[in-house]
Amino acid sequence: MAQGHMIPILDMVKLFGLRGVKTTIVTTPVNLPLISKAIKRTKDLGVEIDVKIVKFPSTEAGLPKGCENLDAITDNEIEMTIKFFKGTSMLQEPLELLLEECKPDCIVADMFFPWTTDAAAKFGIPRLVFHGTSFFAMCSSECVATHEPHKKVSSDSEPFLVPGLPGDIKLTRTQLPDYAGLDAGNEIAKLLKDANEVELKSFGVVFNSFYELEPAYADYYRKVMGRRAWHIGPVSLCNRDAQDKASRGKQASIDEHKCLKWLNAKKPNSVVYICFGSLACLDSAQLMEIAIGIEASGQEFIWVVRKNKKDEEEEEDWLPEGFEKRIEGKGLIVRGWAPQVLILEHKAMGGFVTHCGWNSILEGVTAGVPMITWPTFAEQFYNEKLVTQVLKIGVGVGVQQWARQRTAIEDFVRRERIEKRVKEIMVGDEAEEMRSRAKVLGEMARRAVEKEGSSHSDFNALIEELKVLRSSTKET
Numbered sequence: 001m002a003q004g005h006m007i008p009i010l011d012m013v014k015l016f017g018l019r020g021v022k023t024t025i026v027t028t029p030v031n032l033p034l035i036s037k038a039i040k041r042t043k044d045l046g047v048e049i050d051v052k053i054v055k056f057p058s059t060e061a062g063l064p065k066g067c068e069n070l071d072a073i074t075d076n077e078i079e080m081t082i083k084f085f086k087g088t089s090m091l092q093e094p095l096e097l098l099l100e101e102c103k104p105d106c107i108v109a110d111m112f113f114p115w116t117t118d119a120a121a122k123f124g125i126p127r128l129v130f131h132g133t134s135f136f137a138m139c140s141s142e143c144v145a146t147h148e149p150h151k152k153v154s155s156d157s158e159p160f161l162v163p164g165l166p167g168d169i170k171l172t173r174t175q176l177p178d179y180a181g182l183d184a185g186n187e188i189a190k191l192l193k194d195a196n197e198v199e200l201k202s203f204g205v206v207f208n209s210f211y212e213l214e215p216a217y218a219d220y221y222r223k224v225m226g227r228r229a230w231h232i233g234p235v236s237l238c239n240r241d242a243q244d245k246a247s248r249g250k251q252a253s254i255d256e257h258k259c260l261k262w263l264n265a266k267k268p269n270s271v272v273y274i275c276f277g278s279l280a281c282l283d284s285a286q287l288m289e290i291a292i293g294i295e296a297s298g299q300e301f302i303w304v305v306r307k308n309k310k311d312e313e314e315e316e317d318w319l320p321e322g323f324e325k326r327i328e329g330k331g332l333i334v335r336g337w338a339p340q341v342l343i344l345e346h347k348a349m350g351g352f353v354t355h356c357g358w359n360s361i362l363e364g365v366t367a368g369v370p371m372i373t374w375p376t377f378a379e380q381f382y383n384e385k386l387v388t389q390v391l392k393i394g395v396g397v398g399v400q401q402w403a404r405q406r407t408a409i410e411d412f413v414r415r416e417r418i419e420k421r422v423k424e425i426m427v428g429d430e431a432e433e434m435r436s437r438a439k440v441l442g443e444m445a446r447r448a449v450e451k452e453g454s455s456h457s458d459f460n461a462l463i464e465e466l467k468v469l470r471s472s473t474k475e476t
């Protein structure tokens with residue numbers, strides 16, 4: 001129940017549907033309007049989709065009424081998030097009633113719903129897990145939890161190699177999620193531990209990734225960690241026309257035609273896109289540094305600014321004086337939600353400043369743009385290392401501190417660094433090298449989802465396996 005999970009799941013529904021598989025989406029009243037446009041567009045293609053609504057027990061879980069999506073949590077983040085997950089676990093009973101009624105052949109459920117594996121087992125059907133992240137992050141997290149390299153360095157800032165993980169990946173202690181060692185003892189760490197254990201009892205995991213992007217880690221996950229997995233991405237590529245791309249997630253705060261018109265007037269590879277996903281919140285001081293840094297870089301840009309706290313929304317204290325007048329025609333500020341995939345895939349796009357949410361990274365890879373990595377929370381620091389140390393299609397902005405709360409990000413990046421990094425991905429030989437590596441990956445991504453491509457084939461294999469399972473269960 002967060003955009004970064006719901007968006008790729010909706011794309012997955014479309015992919016199943018385009019292969020003739022009927023799907024039923026289970027959601028809650030407040031989340032329904034966020035997905036209904038995309039569902040309608042997919043149905044218009046002749047795809048069979050049913051939607052079932054379950055009441056979200058916000059009040060019973062101690063949440064304000066209507067708090068049914070993680071992005072609705074803006075205060076007391078840790079306490080409210082724990083309550084939020086408590087609320088989701090109360091959905092087991094209504095889900096089981098739905099399973100009784102709909103009799104599906106399989107459940108695909110997000111990692112944050114570990115209890116769905118038990119629910120599925122009661123009905124003798126398989127449960128597939130969707131993590132919404134990379135093979136790389138899953139493998140890194142497992143290696144860190146197993147070998148605890150962060151306990152063997154003498155300071156928070158001393159880099160260590162992640163033992164066992166292919167590729168000599170370096171991290172520091174402060175970049176690790178505090179649940180990485182699984183000894184944090186908090187509720188969220190416990191939930192993630194459950195999710196990890198349940199994965200072994202589930203039918204397997206579907207990844208929004210493609211084999212050629214991270215072959216060593218896809219192999220490691222399957223062969224060394226012994227997990228069953230299917231890579232079916234990039235799922236965003238199932239959206240072929242502009243309207244589909246613009247319908248992902250929330251209602252965009254900018255008219256897509258206006259946005260395209262603005263981009264059409266720009267030279268190829270000349271615009272930087274800055275976006276921190278659907279949850280991370282930067283404070284006014286940090287936004288001000290971005291504004292000054294990007295202006296000083298001399299590059300054209302689209303910058304998505306999303307402030308979480310309602311009272312801050314009205315205030316524009318994050319913009320230098322006269323900024324918008326000076327950047328007229330050169331920069332576009334989107335306050336709220338941008339049609340990200342539509343923007344990234346435009347030929348004018350030259351670089352992406354990203355918070356390293358997995359969807360954003362994959363969308364950036366698919367678009368073939370070099371990135372400035374600016375991880376904030378969750379598994380984003382792992383994703384950063386894939387981009388900078390393995391794929392070499394980006395440079396780190398230099399943040400060191402994993403944020404326990406996405407609404408209280410501590411690390412602060414100065415304007416000079418932002419300016420420097422933007423220039424590094426946009427101009428010069430190194431930028432060109434990164435860009436050409438990124439473009440090659442973008443082409444591979446497209447091939448992966450075409451007929452006989454790696455993701456296309458793995459998805460077919462998954463469906464075939466589910467069919468065999470269904471007929472064998474029916475026979476017994």
Ligand code: UDP
Pocket residue numbers: 002003004005007008248249275276277278279280304336337338339340341356357358359360361363
């Ligand atoms: N997104 C978007 N417009 C925005 C912000 C985000 O379309 O203004 C989409 C983005 O394309 C991606 C998802 O929201 O598909 C964000 O997921 P990600 O994993 O990158 O980050 P999260 O929001 O989960 O931190």
